[in-house]
Amino acid sequence: MSKQKNYYNYSKLGKFFHWGFVILFVYGVAKQVDNINQLKDNTFFRFEILFALIFLVLLLIRIIYMKKTQKTSLPEDTPKLQKKAAKIVHNGMYVLLLGTVLSGLLIGFLFWVDLNDNFLIDITITIHELIINLLYFLIGIHILAATYHRLKNDGVWSSMVPFFKEKK
Ligand code: HEM
Ligand code: HEM
Secondary structure (H helix, E strand, O other): OOOOOOOOOOOHHHHHHHHHHHHHHHHHHHOOOOOHHHHHOHHHHHHHHHHHHHHHHHHHHHHHHHHHHOOOOOOOOOOHHHHHHHHHHHHHHHHHHHHHHHHHHHHHHHHHOOOOOOHHHHHHHHHHHHHHHHHHHHHHHHHHHHHHHHHHOOOHHHHHOOOOOOOO
């Protein structure tokens, strides 16, 4: 059991990025392309690419900002292995978020240059889906870990989550 409690708090902008991206990601999944033929609709196609480009730019800004100004709120006495696991899951989610949007844009590009009956686009779609499923898996672990910290009352949950806050 960790004796230390951490009172570190993510900045307002850090929390805004974190929760803003939860909303953006859920929206992106909800409005996902169900069928490649949907891309033949020009308005739909343009909206999809615009959404992906905005997502990409904001994600890059978020990663730079978080890496340069914020640190994890895990208490100092957290076992090394656990610190490492948290780092892998956080960085893994960033890599997979980037992978989702970049593979999506590559699908869009292949479609745009009329390679939509080509095996290349099939491979890219398979990779896009694989990345998204890995991302779901990491998000599942991440939420379980956050819940574990909430039960442990070590301050990690409240450093990022605005509800069910721990008492100081
Ligand atoms: C789309 C879903 C989510 C993604 C992609 C995500 C991603 C991340 C990332 C990358 C970090 C590291 C800090 C940063 O760079 O922003 C983080 C921190 C954190 N997240 Fe999430 N998150 C998601 C959903 C959630 C949810 C639903 C909860 C809680 C119910 C949560 C709780 C936390 C907490 C407590 C931290 C701080 C951990 C620490 O300081 O070590 N996250 N999240
Ligand atoms: C942040 C951006 C994006 C998100 C969050 C996202 C999300 C998703 C999700 C959740 C799926 C279903 C995966 C599965 O069933 O396992 C999917 C499939 C797909 N996405 Fe994306 N996507 C994004 C960008 C794009 C872009 C820019 C394009 C192309 C213009 C694209 C084209 C496709 C296609 C063709 C499929 C497969 C549809 C099928 O099953 O035939 N995606 N995407």
